[in-house]
Amino acid sequence: MAQGLQHTTDEVLWHLYRQGNEAALAVIYERYVKSLYAYGRKFNTETALVKDCIQDLFADLLSKPHSVSQTPNVRNYLMKSLRRRILAVGSKHTFGEVPDDYAFGLIPSYEQELIQAQSDGEEIRQVQEAIQKLTRRQQEIIYLKFYHDLDNHSIAEVMSLTYQAVCNLISKAIKAIRDLLTSSTAMLALYYLSGGLD
């Protein structure tokens, strides 16, 4: 698809797309579809459902280029739209309203079994356990930060939270991981110590 536009910035592509240039939207699509899909899959969703939501999102964009607004950040806009779609499918709430107890899992369950087989699995398992103990919202924030390099302002935009709430939640989440790791390392040290005494 449109090779000539590939080095164009998001902002310019979005502008072209809003003037009816589909090739520009195709470039945006290619740029972000993988991240969007990976993000969508974290909402404990089926592959088919995420793909369906992505297709729907872009079909919407394709059919109404002139009524889509200018946006300061295309990536945030797309992630936010996809998130709302996925959560709307999973709940009976109307579009835009998001239930508090939505599903979000950073660590898939099969992952644990996989890791336990590895040599340095113990430490990794501890980290993953610590992450799983976080609230879903905290897990999502951490995911956006660690995987997608989003800054706090962008996270706030994508998750429809205030900037201050994001700062608080992320700081709490990282402290919780640290505390859980410290306590489990201490336990581990005790375990080895007692083992050595025997």
Next chain:
Amino acid sequence: MSQLPDNFEDLLLHTDFIRWVKDPASDADGTWAAWLAQAPEQRGEVILKARLVLRSLPPEEELSHTEVQALWQGALDRRQEREISGTKTWHPQTSLTPWYRIAAILVLTVGLGLLSWYFLTFNPTELQTTYGELRTEQLPDGSQVTLNSHSQLSYQTDWAGNREVWLKGEAYFRVSKKQIAGTPATFTVHTEGLDVQVLGTQFNVHNRRDQVRVLLTEGKVELQKNGGDKERMILKPGELAELPKSGKALRKQQVDPARHLAWMEKVLVFEQATLRDIADALEDQFGHKVVIADPSLARLTFTGNMLADNEQLVLDTIAKALGVKITRNGEQVIVQRP
């Protein structure tokens, strides 16, 4: 180096730290590696632990290239379906007799089939430059094209057979020779007024304001007018063919190629150019409408070369040389008597 964080929380909130752990190559000057190597034991442990947290994250699920393509096609199809059902809901009262319905369904089906065939086969690729931009790109067959300011080249993605491109604006082509089943494959540049057909050669095509100029620098090309008498013409190196407005006769002359290719060095060349010609060239280069306030000024001529990268400087030079007043007014450039 003292500005780098050394506690667990700050490290994990540091974008560059996250980047370094995920991709050590991103730390090109070794800042983070050195930070870790020189850290005293306790701080080193903190850094390692923060790194461990990031390394413990499971990998992302990836879409394959085929899935990426299929999803996009799906979005295109869905849009199409929606537009059709959308038209239906706009006219809910219209009731069709059964025969018309069947006919409508047939038309729709054929239409959809044609549309998806169109998207699959003829999804055109577009190369574009904005004002002041110059770009060289390689085409699927290995030929090279350099696009001048504010130009557009489109071509179909399927290049199994003969090669065809559509040009608006100006471009220089270096066409590579290609064979299909033993016979040379042609390369055709379509413009509104005429087609340029070649086998493998280098040439310049200028297609602006219904005017087409083709300059050949190497090899041989054949031109054919699109309308009217379908006149044909063969060009030899150094010859410039001109089609003033679609419909008029083609004419050719021997020229100095350097003058017509100076745009590739971002140089504007004017030789006895009227203010009208200069205004057109400036519009193509900078994208601002040039208004000549007094029609009698349009016949003034100017000769000289200028670098095309500074609009103000170009305007100042022309104003001085022609003794006119040139002012910028938003998106417009106005030329007046002093």
